[in-house]
Amino acid sequence: MQIFKFGDGLGVxxxxxxxxxxxxxxxxxIAVRVGTDRNLEFVTADARSKAFERIKxxxxxxxxxxxxxxxxxxxxxx
Numbered sequence: 001m002q003i004f005k006f007g008d009g010l011g012v013x014x015x016x017x018x019x020x021x022x023x024x025x026x027x028x029x030i031a032v033r034v035g036t037d038r039n040l041e042f043v044t045a046d047a048r049s050k051a052f053e054r055i056k057x058x059x060x061x062x063x064x065x066x067x068x069x070x071x072x073x074x075x076x077x078x
Contacts (some may be wrong), residue, residue: 001013029044
């Protein structure tokens with residue numbers, strides 16, 4: 001991929017094979033994450049939406065008196 005100056009930042013030219021594989025079109029929202037060994041991982045907004053839908057479908061029922069304890073959640077010895 002080629003990096004170029006874009007306004008005050010940098011832009012990346014995405015190869016057509018990646019565009020085709022992800023079904024991207026102009027105006028689409030994507031997330032780019034740094035993977036292992038300096039690889040980039042492209043995730044479409046649609047993939048995030050599908051993940052949220054899977055989480056919503058899980059329908060975990062918590063007891064009515066349950067409260068979130070941030071200190072306990074972040075402790076090393078829960």
